[in-house]
Amino acid sequence: MGHDIYGLNKAREEIAYARFSMGNRNALLLYNLLDSLKFYAGVSGSGKFSTFSLQQIERAMNDYKKFFKTGDSPSESDCTSWDQKQILKFIQSCLATAQKEESVEVYFG
Template sequence: MGHDIYGWNKAREEIAYARFSMGNHNAILLYGLLEAYPFYAGVSGSGKSSIFSLQQFEKALNEYKKLFNTSASLKESDCTSWDQKQILNFIQKCLATAQKEKSVEVYFG
């Protein structure tokens, strides 16, 4: 069991991935930043997906910056923990795709 969270573009290609073990409390951070608590099922995701807009990813990145007290120009190398890096990487990749396609489908497994 665990949290496998995928971002898919409109062609249904994987553009982002984050993995948290079932006991990793940091999984809830990504759910929270995406305002996706209904997809959190405790030891894993709900097995459902939803479409997230460009604005939702912009908001998630802004909330990430506030949460980790970071500057506007974020790089993965600026992060202090593996989970912090994968959360940032997931949001940035989804945001980049949403800037081109206006939305991204996110699956919570």
């Protein structure tokens, strides 16, 4: 059991991935940044998909910056833990895709 969260482009290709064990509270951080607690099912995700607009992913990035108190361009070298790094990479990848395609789909498994 655990949280496997995938970002997908319009062709349904994986563009982002984050993995949290079932007891890792940092999973909740990513759910919160994506404003997606309804997809949190305790020991794993709900097994459902959601589509996020560019604006929603931009909001997630802005919330990440506020939460971790980073500058305008956070980088992996700023990260103090593996989970922070994977959350940043996930949001950055989703943001890059949403900027090209106007949205990104996320699977919460």
